[in-house]
Amino acid sequence: MKAQTLVIKNARIIDPMKCADFNGDILIENGKISKIDHDIYKENASFVIEDKNIIVTPSLVDMHTHVFPDVTPLGVLPDTVGVNMGVGILVDAGSAGAYTFEDFKKNVICKSRTKVYEFLNIAKDGLKKGTGELSDYNNIDIEANKKVILNNREVIKGIKVRASASVVGNLGIGPVKIAKEFAKEMELPLMVHIGNAPPELKDVLNLLDKGDIVTHIYHGKQGGLFNPDGTVLKEALDAYERGVLFDVGHGTSSFNFKVAQKAFSLDIKPYTAGTDIYNQNINGPVYSLTTTLTKLVNLGLSLGEVVTLATINPRTILGIENQPIETGYKAEITVMQKIDEQYLLIDSDGNKMKSNFKLVPRYLITGEELINTEGE
Template identity: 45%
Template sequence: MIPAALDTPLRVLGAPSSAGAAGRLTLVNGHARLTWPGQEEASAPWEGDEVGTSRPPAGTATTPSVPVGGTDAAPDLGGELYIGPGWVDLHTHVYDAMTQISVAPDRAGLDAGVHVVADAGSAGQATIDGLVRYVIPAAGTQVRAWLNIGSHGLVHLRETADPAFIDVDATLAAIDRHREVVCGVKVRSSGAIVGAMGLQPLQLGRLVAREAGLPLLVHVGEAPPLIGDVLDLLDAGDVVTHCYHGKTGAPWLAEGAPAPALARALDRGVLLDVGHGAASFGFDVAARALAAGFPPHTISTDLHVRNIAGPVHDLATTLTKLLHCGMELERAVEAVTVTPRRILRMDQPWLGDDGAIRHATIFRLAAAAPPDRAYVDARGDTARPDRHVIPVATVREGVITEL
């Protein structure tokens, strides 16, 4: 039985070519499928709209999309429902019970509408086996890992401050052992972490990543090293996380355009990731960059025990903040679905040709915030968004789970 809250037209985002602008959940042999109004009987010709413009299968009659509550109804304070590919959080910390900052994968993941979480360097070569053997099998959420160039990972938080903490050959061997989990190499390249090592951890991380054929995920923050020197070491497919931090030395000009080193990096195909975190996101920085035409490629949380109660909370809250800063809804959803899946090499379709749902997140775009939710950036500035992303259900291989 379809839950009553979901038995209504759903706006479709990230639709494949066989999908239309609005659909309904139906059950076939107990598994959810997405169908379109009028699919079983002839009715008015299909009309696309601004949310989804793909045409249904040839020869299939459908009705025009109708907003929840009907076009003439009073505004629904609960907001309209959307369905699209299952969300992905590219930067989390979920090596539960091993590092001092990690949360359980399902708290960052399925409990919050997120199907895939990528742990960002909580494990290094000396500790990755425990993540793979014990944490990942106990989680319902799919987990991938950016392997820290520091051997211990985040067991302590100056993981690359000493050359003895980095072992290139052992890191390559760990990647080979766990190719199904390791998606790339993580390097935290800021002064509080690298100390006198400067650029050397990044240079060694780059060496490992290139030998393994994987991308880098690079944390940027306070200097040294200088952000320009960091960015000049990155290549196409590498990811800069904490891209909208407001610390001294951020890679943006005052009006929001990228500084020269960032402009060169973007031209090479380097990708921008939000990585909100406890200290790495500013409303003003993000808003200026978005206004200048530089949205993030991916939106992630950097979720851990020090920010899960605020300011980050979850991926939906971070999405809401990016919408408030001026990002378009469709682009924001792409930044938590299609693009991170491509980076993780998990870009399987979310919807079958017959409408069978493999992985999907259903969310509400509401006018009211969740109870007791404040939208605060890393510097304590508060925003009052007029649209709030609230996940309401996940669908995995046809199984609907309300949140």
């Protein structure tokens, strides 16, 4: 629906772009923020958002999704996990490759209400055929990749490679090396999915530069972030210190509460809160971006920190303009509500954690458009 005059009352306004966290009202007129203050008059507004524990943030961004339905086995509709869940921007993490990207662009990017960007899979068919896409070097077509990227730089923001045994087969670290060399040539960040070896995590991390991304870093499998004696993998610390970015990448089997909590206590924190949401985990254990943010707060991060992971940080990676919550700017806002009830949170390995609250999406505001989200 369109709301020419919209008032948000008594909200906690969190805007990492301005290092702001305060309570107040917001007046939006004709799609722009016209006033931020206390006790804004609401009687003449065409729509009023007013409830307890309302939280207003810049429009949320999910850095890791799979939204190529029909063509890939795991894809979900982008608007299902995007605007309908209060998320304005999605990054599809490698569902499309060079041979399937035009289909992805035509039927996903161009037809969705949610803004969608792509990290192009180094494998030419992306995830069209399921697992094992990098078990044969013939599945990589560098020239096709290059052509697609040069024609679509406005929406292709990185390269994706999956570095786990079920994907690379007997090729080990080889496909990851190719992906890294190509990403460097294209001047794009590389996002690497990690899981069961081979390749070994230390070998993957040693390839990566500042601005590259490791997703699934807090998984609970063998050969992960921590050595068998409980110490942090040296190569992980080195990568973190030189600016390699860690993405949550929750997924069906890639987020462990115990690993994450220990890492956070050692100040090894994620840069982005990507969900790795797809059709096998949308009904659990992932559910949504806001559920993932709820888990991160319960594991020790502040609400301000998790909002940063889902707003300014992914925007920085994507190289897209930040829209602050500030007078004179277009309204690009997610409205959440903190529900103070008892919830049971579950990670990818079946570990459970009690929470006394849950973050739930209520509205997405983009200019004059007001989207009433499905909540949870």
